[in-house]
Amino acid sequence: MNKKTEAKVDDLIAGLWKKGLPSLRERLDLLDRAAAEASAGAIAEATRAEAHSIAHKLAGNLGMFGYPQGSEVASKIEHICKAPTPEGLASLAALAKQLRKSLAPDI
Amino acid sequence: MRRILIIDDEDDIREVAALSLEATAGWQILTANSGAAGIEIATTEQPDAILMDVMMPEVDGPTTFRIMQENPTIAHIPVLLLTAKVQGVDQRRFAGLGVNGILFKPFDPLTLAQQISDILGWKVGSPDPLPPLPSS
Numbered sequence: 001m002n003k004k005t006e007a008k009v010d011d012l013i014a015g016l017w018k019k020g021l022p023s024l025r026e027r028l029d030l031l032d033r034a035a036a037e038a039s040a041g042a043i044a045e046a047t048r049a050e051a052h053s054i055a056h057k058l059a060g061n062l063g064m065f066g067y068p069q070g071s072e073v074a075s076k077i078e079h080i081c082k083a084p085t086p087e088g089l090a091s092l093a094a095l096a097k098q099l100r101k102s103l104a105p106d107i
Numbered sequence: 108m109r110r111i112l113i114i115d116d117e118d119d120i121r122e123v124a125a126l127s128l129e130a131t132a133g134w135q136i137l138t139a140n141s142g143a144a145g146i147e148i149a150t151t152e153q154p155d156a157i158l159m160d161v162m163m164p165e166v167d168g169p170t171t172f173r174i175m176q177e178n179p180t181i182a183h184i185p186v187l188l189l190t191a192k193v194q195g196v197d198q199r200r201f202a203g204l205g206v207n208g209i210l211f212k213p214f215d216p217l218t219l220a221q222q223i224s225d226i227l228g229w230k231v232g233s234p235d236p237l238p239p240l241p242s243s
Contacts, residue, residue, distance in 0.1 A: 063213025
């Protein structure tokens with residue numbers, strides 16, 4: 001692949017990333033709420049299910065935008081929300097924070 | 108020109124895959140956001156291959172694939188599953204369905220076309236293969 005095509009793809013993806021930032025922020029806010037509920041010891045089933053769905057999507061797409069570490073952290077959150085354990089739920093807040101950090105400076 | 112149908116409920120995946128395949132391979136891209144919509148488009152448009160997400164609401168990828176296999180008008184179209192799951196057991200389960208290949212998310216937009224081509228034995232940027240000569 002020539003450099004021109006590579007640059008074109010990079011530009012297009014950068015545009016999609018910028019376009020999707022408001023939606024991404026909403027998703028991260030939801031993960032923060034799920035983590036807060038989990039830390040308080042009472043995560044609602046609907047919140048857990050939504051956090052699982054969002055984490056699954058982020059695990060699948062952050063890497064294509066150049067954030068492989070974000071995908072890895074989201075994957076950990078996905079697995080915790082899929083089969084929650086007390087230890088896993090207790091780590092959600094730290095993982096949610098780590099996820100935001102991995103997306104800096106955009107987030 | 109190759110025509111690829113992307114079936115995924117996630118907008119970002121459809122958009123990134125579409126633009127990367129168009130830009131890097133010059134393929135024409137069709138998209139659907141559900142298995143049901145994908146079956147409809149595959150039937151009417153007859154794409155050269157289908158790239159389909161595993162986890163979708165309502166009808167998931169493996170179920171959509173089984174439905175496609177029961178439809179003789181689209182059963183011949185190669186299907187590649189797109190999944191975020193990387194466990195060996197999942198790979199074997201999906202391969203056991205009879206799909207042509209499995210690709211993992213997140214994918215690299217710059218090499219996605221090459222990955223698809225490698226699995227399907229296509230040369231990136233090449234025209235469609237010539238039809239077989241009629242037997243004499």
